[in-house]
Amino acid sequence: MAVVKREPAGAPSAVGHDGMIHDWNREPAPAVTPKVLDETMRDGLQCASARDPSIADKIALLHAMVGLGVDAVTVGMPGARPRQREHALRLAREVATERLPIGVACAARTHTDDIEPIVDVAQAAGIPIEACIFVASSLIRQVVDGRTLADLQRLTDRSVRFARERGLSVMFVTEDSTRSTPEVLSALYACAIRAGAARVCVADTVGHATPSGAARLVSFVARSVAEVDPDVRIDWHGHRDRGLAVANALAAWSAGAERCHGTALGLGERSGNAAMELLLVNLRLLGWIDRDLATLFDYTMLASRALGVAIAANTPVSGADAFRTATGVHASVLARAARIGDEVRDEVYSAVPAAMVGRSQAIEVGPMSGRSNVRAYLAERGLSITDRAVGRVLQRAKVADEILSESEVRRAAG
Numbered sequence: 001m002a003v004v005k006r007e008p009a010g011a012p013s014a015v016g017h018d019g020m021i022h023d024w025n026r027e028p029a030p031a032v033t034p035k036v037l038d039e040t041m042r043d044g045l046q047c048a049s050a051r052d053p054s055i056a057d058k059i060a061l062l063h064a065m066v067g068l069g070v071d072a073v074t075v076g077m078p079g080a081r082p083r084q085r086e087h088a089l090r091l092a093r094e095v096a097t098e099r100l101p102i103g104v105a106c107a108a109r110t111h112t113d114d115i116e117p118i119v120d121v122a123q124a125a126g127i128p129i130e131a132c133i134f135v136a137s138s139l140i141r142q143v144v145d146g147r148t149l150a151d152l153q154r155l156t157d158r159s160v161r162f163a164r165e166r167g168l169s170v171m172f173v174t175e176d177s178t179r180s181t182p183e184v185l186s187a188l189y190a191c192a193i194r195a196g197a198a199r200v201c202v203a204d205t206v207g208h209a210t211p212s213g214a215a216r217l218v219s220f221v222a223r224s225v226a227e228v229d230p231d232v233r234i235d236w237h238g239h240r241d242r243g244l245a246v247a248n249a250l251a252a253w254s255a256g257a258e259r260c261h262g263t264a265l266g267l268g269e270r271s272g273n274a275a276m277e278l279l280l281v282n283l284r285l286l287g288w289i290d291r292d293l294a295t296l297f298d299y300t301m302l303a304s305r306a307l308g309v310a311i312a313a314n315t316p317v318s319g320a321d322a323f324r325t326a327t328g329v330h331a332s333v334l335a336r337a338a339r340i341g342d343e344v345r346d347e348v349y350s351a352v353p354a355a356m357v358g359r360s361q362a363i364e365v366g367p368m369s370g371r372s373n374v375r376a377y378l379a380e381r382g383l384s385i386t387d388r389a390v391g392r393v394l395q396r397a398k399v400a401d402e403i404l405s406e407s408e409v410r411r412a413a414g
Helices: 055-067 082-098 112-125 139-145 149-165 182-195 211-228 245-255 276-286 296-307 328-338 342-347 371-380 387-398 406-413
Strands: 014-016 021-023 035-038 072-074 103-109 130-136 169-175 199-204 233-238 259-262
Touching: 035 276, 055 082, 055 296, 082 103, 082 112, 103 112, 103 149, 112 130, 112 149, 130 139, 130 149, 130 199, 149 169, 149 182, 169 182, 169 233, 182 199, 182 211, 199 211, 199 245, 211 233, 211 245, 233 245, 245 259, 245 276, 259 276, 276 296, 328 342, 328 371, 371 387, 371 406, 387 406
Parallel strands: 035 072, 035 259, 072 103, 103 130, 130 169, 169 199, 199 233, 233 259
Antiparallel strands: 014 021
């Protein structure tokens, strides 16, 4: 049986399965071990199609994140409304009482009215909470909001100092960073760091960035921040309006970001955020992390149910079609691969090993199918595999306009 063998990160052309897979994607891991912050229960709820889950569902999501090794979670914006505060406190207490190995964060504008509820939650729960304080930095937002750089610096200094004086750690976020000037970003980050921020976050708020742009921006921020305090860490928060959120996060990590943000299923404002499940899968396949992702599918299904958002069939990793085929050529290859070993079958027609994310390969029978599909389908269900049965099922499939249900296959097989 072939066994998965992947060379350590740093090998430019790693191979697996006893040399059967040549991987051009492998590259040296970032200098700082990549971390992730899950924003499902804050930014994910900004999805216009999502509902705010019950606290029981949020607690279940929290434990699912812990099971995947997520480093930190944003539990809401307590200053937004009473329900947000109540849920943030309940989640923070769950982390405290269960001693869950995950950091806790809350979002806030540069207003003391937003920060005070975070202080209350931290004190009531008895655990450290990171205040993610954000302010819009791009010129277009300055014009629309009627603010100058001097205004932004005053808000930044006052809010960060207010949070630090009350015992909160601070991540300072420049909204719309990817459309802001170097001068504005340098000035605001320096102001926040001098006021006590331990992290700064580069935010691609409207999904404007490309991977090369993200890398240039994070590299610039890393140099700029190091001149003020080399111990300050950098985060990246990306949206997917141009469909580049995951690629941008990978570029940000490579350029010096320590932590990137994501949401389950990429849910969020407009087209959403970087999908957390895809961030984890890509980090694992690149060899940058070594976490057990066997419960990843459960996490996405839980998020879908809790937030009331259906998963499209062709969604990578989580969709119904992600690991199934109804095509004759593909089914034939899968059948031959299975004779070599399960691991080979799992990857011969898939870049993501299904078992790695808690799923399995599936063969269906439909109008594009061949005899290999039918034989595999019948075998998996313990049904008789005779030439007559295979022919009858295939005949039925060729006049159908979609894959056959199991009951249709059983009836046709006789």
